[in-house]
Amino acid sequence: MSDAMQLTGLAPRAALAAVRQALEAAAVPDASFDARELYRLAVGRDPRLDDTPLTAEHAARLGKLTARRAGREPLQYIAGKWDFLDFTLDVGPGVLCPRADTEVVCEAAVDLLREMGKADPVVLDLCAGTGCLGLGVKRFVPGARVTCWEKSPEALPYLRRNAVNALKGAEVAVREGDVLTGWQDMEPGSVDLIVSNPPYLTGAEMQELMPETAREPAMALDGGADGLTFYRCLTGPWQKILRPGGWLVLEIGYEQRRAVLDLGEQNSWVNGTCRQDYGGNDRAILLQKPVDLG
Numbered sequence: 001m002s003d004a005m006q007l008t009g010l011a012p013r014a015a016l017a018a019v020r021q022a023l024e025a026a027a028v029p030d031a032s033f034d035a036r037e038l039y040r041l042a043v044g045r046d047p048r049l050d051d052t053p054l055t056a057e058h059a060a061r062l063g064k065l066t067a068r069r070a071g072r073e074p075l076q077y078i079a080g081k082w083d084f085l086d087f088t089l090d091v092g093p094g095v096l097c098p099r100a101d102t103e104v105v106c107e108a109a110v111d112l113l114r115e116m117g118k119a120d121p122v123v124l125d126l127c128a129g130t131g132c133l134g135l136g137v138k139r140f141v142p143g144a145r146v147t148c149w150e151k152s153p154e155a156l157p158y159l160r161r162n163a164v165n166a167l168k169g170a171e172v173a174v175r176e177g178d179v180l181t182g183w184q185d186m187e188p189g190s191v192d193l194i195v196s197n198p199p200y201l202t203g204a205e206m207q208e209l210m211p212e213t214a215r216e217p218a219m220a221l222d223g224g225a226d227g228l229t230f231y232r233c234l235t236g237p238w239q240k241i242l243r244p245g246g247w248l249v250l251e252i253g254y255e256q257r258r259a260v261l262d263l264g265e266q267n268s269w270v271n272g273t274c275r276q277d278y279g280g281n282d283r284a285i286l287l288q289k290p291v292d293l294g
């Protein structure tokens with residue numbers, strides 16, 4: 001695919017077919033969906049509702065976007081914005097793309113907070129990236145006092161923008177910090193719920209990333225040789241930062257249910273359960289700090 005792709009003057013349906021074919025030739029998954037999205041980005045109209053032949057300017061723009069996607073740049077990075085639950089996040093190179101799989105993790109945290117019934121629970125989103133989890137909590141538990149932690153200097157600018165812009169009239173706090181050591185600076189017993197989508201891919205998985213995932217920051221993906229480095233820390237020293245009876249809600253990889261529940265048991269957490277995402281994969285682990293642990 002080159003920028004010179006001949007799209008000028010084509011009807012929307014024909015242009016869409018040409019884009020889809022170029023994406024299919026580059027083995028892009030979901031080529032039809034992506035073709036429609038690229039059209040919308042380039043032309044500003046829904047191709048299914050459009051009957052205007054492409055101008056040279058729209059054609060040039062669509063050709064460029066198609067070349068980027070055919071080069072396996074994530075669609076989210078090309079769009080620069082992506083929806084999570086019912087709000088929109090700034091996204092781009094340097095930050096992990098928000099994924100639909102993660103919505104169930106947020107829903108689990110919201111359910112637990114509603115059961116808790118506190119008007120203003122203290123919530124941490126650790127390894128926050130775009131802030132999707134912390135913002136999702138704030139969206140549905142408006143009284144929550146949410147702080148999003150992120151270490152990466154490349155991800156922080158996205159997080160800072162989303163923290164103030166993604167929700168209308170509501171904000172979350174941002175803290176620059178390393179989750180593997182940051183528990184040392186926190187007041188024990190001061191937090192009601194921790195939610196986290198930590199890096200969890202194994203060393204072997206890091207070697208065989210999809211081209212799109214390989215464009216995302218390794219820091220957000222690499223969970224160490226066995227993928228469990230962050231779960232050891234989150235189920236370990238972070239426990240004392242939660243108040244007794246507080247909850248830890250973790251996104252996991254689809255094969256990590258047993259390993260993370262075992263870490264929970266070894267570290268005296270109780271009421272461990274797993275929730276599946278809407279694709280039917282194990283995706284969230286919920287662990288409670290016992291009420292009789294100080």
Ligand code: GLN
Pocket residue numbers: 099197198199200201213220221222
């Ligand atoms: N879900 C991501 C993937 O498999 C991984 C995200 C993470 O490591 N937290 O591409």
